Amino acid sequence: MKGRILIYSIVGCPHCMRAKSTLHELNLTYVDVSIDNYPDSVREEVKERTGKTSVPQIFFNAKHIGGNAELQELVKDKTQLDTLIDDVTNNEVPPDAPQLPDPSLMKNPEIGNLDFTCELDEYALLVRDLKASGLIKDHRSGLRVHKQSFIGKEFVDWMVQTKRVDRAKGVEMGQNLLEHHFGHHVKDSVNEFRDDNTHYRLMEDDESSALNAGLSSECEPRPATELSEYLRRLILAIYSDFLSSDGKSVDYKGIAESKKFNLYVKTTAELIRLDMNSLKREEKLAFFINIYNALVIHANVKVGPPVNLWQRYKFFNVVSYIIGGHVYSLQDMENGVLRSNRKGVGMLTKPFGAKDPRLQVALEKHEPGIHFALVCGAKSCPPIKTYSADDIDNQLKAAGEAFLESSDGCDVDMSRKEIRLSKIFKWYKEDFGNTKQELVQWIHEHMNDGDKKKQIRELIADRNYKISYMPYDWGVNSK
Structure with a gap:
């Protein structure tokens, strides 16, 4: 390949990953420039060339084809794609094509101040409009107040008026919001959107103690x-x-x-x-x-x-x-x-x-x-x-062997014919066996070969041993 396929991306962008995967499946070599590894000037150059602040942005030599959606359309249009492939195969990178950033400018990714975002999920855009519509507010239903909620019928009315769809399509879009986990029924787990007075709430508006509550991601979710x-x-x-x-x-x-x-x-x-x-x-x-x-x-x-x-x-x-x-x-x-x-x-x-x-x-x-x-x-x-x-x-097998080899997991005192175990084996005994013998047999089978395993084998054969559990250190593992 005399020319170059260039893809601008950012860390963690699902559309970037999919675009690169598609190019790989097509056996096309590409250069990936992660713009969060470079100064703002590189971002500004991409913005000036493309008019976009989303990634990926893909170039075949000097030809800007767009993002992942445009790439997928190209895959369907073999004639146009073959023309682009022919260009980068037979022609060197022209002077008016984007130039690769100077490697000496690379830095650690700047987190939290990037102008670029991933391509938005279509329902994320709908939610953005819904939040600006005024439909989301506190609603009273009898003696109850459903905070920051919206009503199914009002949502459908709004869809008909502003999105120019019929009521059936409005209900379908509401249902998709639920199925894409943007929102839910305010009272129960019923996953059905209704064109009536049922109340719904966006996930980000829930009063929850979950550590990711109140956050929202407008990107199309990755698997x-x-x-x-x-x-x-x-x-x-x-x-x-x-x-x-x-x-x-x-x-x-x-x-x-x-x-x-x-x-x-x-x-x-x-x-x-x-x-x-x-x-x-x-x-x-x-x-x-x-x-x-x-x-x-x-x-x-x-x-x-x-x-x-x-x-x-x-x-x-x-x-x-x-x-x-x-x-x-x-x-x-x-x-x-x-x-x-x-x-x-x-x-x-x-x-x-x-x-x-x-x-x-x-x-x-x-x-x-x-x-x-x-x-x-x-x-x-x-x-x-x-x-x-x-x-x-x-x-998991390796983790179990390492834990049992450590003194925190298992210790053997042959003089007292005693097997001392972590309290994990006491608290979750049913996971390892219903009897003392089954527990010790499980431990023996899952230990790495060594002196400790030989000692436990001797105790099992002798059938005269006792089990005790070591104190559990709940001290915090912080420095």
């Missing part, structure tokens, strides 16, 4: 697996910056002041509109482990670590994110999803009732390995790591 992987990489970078060398303590103050954390907080808005029901087992495991661990860090930074029994109870039952239109607390993620809707410590009932829509997201079978992956923020918790769907089982 949950894609977002999870992006958040995984971002949290990995944060961990690398603020974890101690032993991986057990976190500099929460440092995180709070970091640009990467500010980016992370903004990105949690995308969790609100995810489609969770299509995830496979491995994807759910990696997604919820990573999000749980990130939420603990987020809560320790914003809320503060729990220091007594009551605060710990509140921390795990109240600290939450809105994911796919539903609130998930730490308890919900651990016991509802990852433990296949089992009662947690101190819980009188299962997290999800029979009609709870979150039950559809829960794993079909509990996964014991999650106990070595979930980080609670205390010193006795497993070390902080991140997980990916494509290798989750091996990663």
Whole structure:
């Protein structure tokens, strides 16, 4: 290729990712310029050339084709695409084509002050208009007041008058707002938009304690697996910056002041509109482990670590994110999803009732390995790591082996014929076995080969041993 395909992008932009994926599928080599790695002058040049402040912006030599939507249209028009490919294949980059930024100008991404945004979801634009319409306000219904709500019939009236659609189309658009998790029924989980006096509310207007409540993302939502992987990489970078060398303590103050954390907080808005029901087992495991661990860090930074029994109870039952239109607390993620809707410590009932829509997201079978992956923020918790769907089982296996090899997880005193275990095995005993023998057998099977495993094998064969549980150190894992 004598010429050049140039794509301007920003970090975390789903349309940029899709455009680059399309070029890759077409076997077309391209140069990616992430404009958030360069000074404002580069952004201004792109803006002047394209008249756009959204990304991606794509050039075939000097020819500006537009963004991802325009690229997808080109793929359908083979004649025009072939002409562009022929140009970059046979002709060198002309002087009037965009020039690559000077590499010496590269810097760390500036977070929070970018003029460029991703391409907007069409329903995000509709919500933007709805918020400016005056329909959203406090409505009284009998003795109740539905704060910051709008009425189904009034929404349809507004659609007919301002968008020039019929009532059926107006109802369809309202239904799509619900299904895209922009809004919901004010009283229950009924996911049906009605052309009557039913009250609805935008997700961002909910009075919720979730740490991503009140945030909104106008970008077309990326798949949950894609977002999870992006958040995984971002949290990995944060961990690398603020974890101690032993991986057990976190500099929460440092995180709070970091640009990467500010980016992370903004990105949690995308969790609100995810489609969770299509995830496979491995994807759910990696997604919820990573999000749980990130939420603990987020809560320790914003809320503060729990220091007594009551605060710990509140921390795990109240600290939450809105994911796919539903609130998930730490308890919900651990016991509802990852433990296949089992009662947690101190819980009188299962997290999800029979009609709870979150039950559809829960794993079909509990996964014991999650106990070595979930980080609670205390010193006795497993070390902080991140997980990916494509290798989750091996990663959980390795995490379990590492935990059992540590003195925090398992210790053997042969002189007393005693196996001392983390209280995790006491609190969640049913996940590992119904009897003492089943528990110890599970531990033996999931240990790495070594002296400790040989000792436990001897005790199992002797059938004369006892189990005790070590004190759990709830001291905060902060520096």
